[in-house]
Amino acid sequence: MMVQQLYTNCLAQGAYYISNNGEAIIIDPLRETQPYLDLLKQNGDTLKYILETHFHADFVSGHVDLAKATGATIVFGPNAQTDYKSYIAKDNEEFKVGDLTIKVLHTPGHTLESTTYLLLDKTKKPLSIFSGDTLFIGDVGRPDLAIKSELTQEDLAGMLYDSLRNKIMTLPDDVIVYPAHGAGSACGKNMSKETFDTLGNQKKVNYALQNISKEAFIKELTTGILPAPQYFAKNASLNKKGYKNYSDVLNAGAKSLSVSQFDEFLQNLKPIVLDVRTPDEYAKGNIPGSLFIGIDGQFAPWVGTLISDINSPILLVTPKGREEEAVMRLSRVGYDNCIGYLEGGIDSWKNAGKKIDTVTNISAELFYTENYKKGAETLDVRRPGEFDSAHLKKAESKPLDFIFDWIDSKDKSHAYMVHCAGGYRSMIAISILKANGYKNLTNVEGGFGVISKLNEVDTDIVTQACTAGK
Secondary structure (H helix, E strand, O other), X not given: OEEEEEEEHHHOEEEEEEEEOOEEEEEOOOOOXXXXXXXXXXXXXXXXXXXXXXXXXXXXXXXXXXXXXXXXEEEEOOOOOOOOOOEEOOOOOEEEEOOEEEEEEEOOOOOOOOEEEEEEOOOOOEEEEEEEOOEOOOOEOOOOOOOOOXXXXXXHHHHHHHHXXXXXXXXXXXXXXXXXXXXXXXXXXXXXXXXXXXXXXXXXXXXXXXXXXXXXXXXXXXXXXXXXOXXXXXXHHHHHHOOOOHXXXXXXXXXXXXXXXXXXXXXXXXXXXXXXXXXXXXXHOEOOOOEEOOOOOOHHHXXXXXXXXXXXXXXXXXXXXXXXXXXXXXXXXXXXXXXXXEOOHHHHHXXXXXXXXXXXXXXXXXXXXXXXXXXXXXXXXXXXXXHHHEEXXXXXXXXXXXXXXXXXXXXXXXXXXXXXXXXXXXXXXXXXXXXXXXXXEEEEOOHHHHXXXXXXXXXXXXXXXXXXXX
């Protein structure tokens, strides 16, 4: 028997490969199918089932392409309806993989179709649960993402309370919990950095599994939820209805474009120019009006949060050798209309005599002593929870997550110092602000993480006894 967690850090997402006696199942696969096909070949396994815990909102699953490539059956739990061929399981229905059994536990609450899969050995002893977004390590799934549900988030939170207590907490304490997400995902409020745990330990440390009333649970679960990123509903719809073949998306997007071809697309299609290099590289030279979202950060979630049109054509500026990776990671959140990348990168653009823009960077120390102390207007683009936890007294909270809500509220000709926690999100914010007419912006290198450690800065920092946002 093999149970393998396939964890993708940039999405904080866990897929699972389970095999026994030459048969395998895969739970919640990512969009790109080749890694799973390679695993099947390597282990000499035949894929029997693709199990989906629910209609994922934060990524596009690979279930449709994987089923086409292998002939495996796509399985959802009760209440699911799909526009492609799938099997809708009944509560407590069982599936065999070798000598092992997978039992369906319908656990609505995060969504109406949310399902937990219980793995049993050949003697029917419970071994582990694959809990999707029903139960995380340290948290549970948010109750406000159900597609077109007439139920309120309070109704769904109440369902989740019952699901946890009637279906999951009755299992033995030594059962291993394998969730779909960990820290960094927007599908919960306060997930642990750990990616699995025993159910017994979760009963001790997870607030949602404590001896509390349903009313208290509902209040806790529905308090302090940030609005869901706009792409969540779109991804959930793609997972329900189907999507473009991944190979076609990759072939179309990973096309090398000369400067003249790139510029022709730029002039005629008015696409988004997405620069995925490092913040420092972007600052030193970028195509005017381009959007910076670095590939070495939480790339896909920020793309989904900030690019409202999921079908918008996208041109890429990438580090050499990472062109296909950028297209692949865009596709994970349903952005399938990439039309190519700039051959030779920004250097080819410069060498062709095309216009270049830059961003002014300043060290945290110079920012504090020469700008902030002298009254420079400072924008803190971290999340509200981070700002509430600790911030500079005279900094203004302007979260990147909601930048389009406040972008027209400031004087675009005014000078602003911009910081986040480390310098990644502040550069994203600056790229958006500059594209929308802001003239005088400076990025604080190292962000609040460095600012907060400077000598004498304590007197200028406001702190509160609360948990920083993720």
